[in-house]
Amino acid sequence: MAKQSAEKQAEKKTEPAETAGPYPWSAKLRGVVSIFLTLHVFAVFVAPWSGPPPASELSFEVSRLGFREYLHAVNINHGYRFFAPEPGRSHLIRYELQRADGSIVNGTFPDLEEQWPRLLYHRHFMVAEMINQMTMAEPPREPRLQFPNFDAFPPAERRRLNNEFIRLGRDYEAARRQAEELLSPVAQRLMIEHDAQVARLWAVEHAIPTPEEVEGGMELTDPRLYRERPLGEFRRQS
């Protein structure tokens, strides 16, 4: 027993000096800072982990342990999914503005001729992309319309699908309200800039031609590559 105790003492003495050596900071300071560093680096990881879907329920629950607030506060709450999952098509906004004298102004944004330098153009480009994203939502379909044999489903399944429909409906309404809160100021801004009274907006999706189509002579701006959907008509507010 005495021999084991002596051996343990010797072991302790020969342990590498974790707290000595070339470190200007004391072991205590390093320990405290290490806690912050660990939490911060983990928070940096949590942001994209719990970020754009698909993301797990675990990642959401972890992010709710105070990480979300911290990530917002220091502004590192980002997904970093650059051109992911797909580079994708680009989106523009086409507008038609009517002035008080009846004249019409047509345009699109982003527009390299109106927005220069490139960074300013890109700002408008991102707004157009966000408008498209926020206005894409379709209202959910009733389960009875989705599933012809809905009435034959077990009661529990019918309840689940109905609850899901209600939840999706609420999400859709919330998305629609948020889209409206974005669209209306955008339209107002256009009317202010062009001294117009009425604005009509369309979301334009610009598809990408295949290499074969380009080799066959198709231009990147071929009209067949554009698809529009109306976003609404807006009147100038005082």
Added chain:
Amino acid sequence: MNTITAYFRELRQASVAGWNKFWFLPTDPATLGMIRLLGGTMIFYTHLIWSLDLMGFFGPKARITSDFAKEFYGSSFAWSYLHWIESPGMLWTVHILALIALAMFAAGLFTRVTSVLAFIITVAYMHRAPGALFGLDQINSLLALYLMIGPAGAAFSLDNIFARRGWLNFIPVWLRGDAETVGESVTANIAIRMIQLHMCIVYLFAGTGKLLGGSWWDGTAMWQTFANYEYQSLDMTWLAGFPLLLNFMTHLTVAWEVSYIALVWPRLTRPLVIALAIPLHLGIAFCMGMMTFGLVMLIANLAFVSPALIRAVTSPLLMKLRLMPAGA
């Protein structure tokens, strides 16, 4: 049992030693200073461009309203002093002051204070203008955060120049920074390590996110970026005749991003990884019209370049400009 105990003891000791060596050895602030100079300039430029449509993005009748911005983030922690400013006159005043602070930060003047201001300004503008942001802002934001932590004004800065010439000795140290006393610094190392780790996480999720997309697997993703008219700044559609090359570029992009977190650390593979960052990000800069994003990613990658190399490259020029004593 003794073997298992010995293993865990060795694991603990090696982990602690490795952790200490990774985070707490002091380092030359040259890399941090260079990132401040270049990254600070990018942050300044970013905010300068807002000036061209300041009212359109931040004014009382902006296309993105303050209420929308608050609801978009859904968190009171997504703060911005710009929410409190409603008058155009006040907005312009605050914006010009912000530009002055950012210019001082980029030049490394009163860096201890201006680095904090740069962070506050960067975050405030981002939180006020959701929807108008992209990758550039995300990287600006992380650089501003970490440059605030270390002595970013201890190298390649006006603080440093003035300190060596004793020009600002009448100003308190807390304001003018400790440029003349900072040689190697632990906080410089911590700041650099944080940038390094953050960039590893950026590339890990950028790469794995791409693996969710079919075009990154079937090799057509790079074509989609080159043939996207709204992004295009250099016509690369001649690549339509070289499908295998497009496939290769697509696969290389994903492989590089996904492997970055592992291969950037070993001494032998780091130069290769950083070297590949150059054509990838310059490609984004020149071909996809995102010069700012391409350049800021390269600036952030500088965190993996040693201070010794930074000084070796910059010393001849600094000596010629007499910003550095000969033989320093």
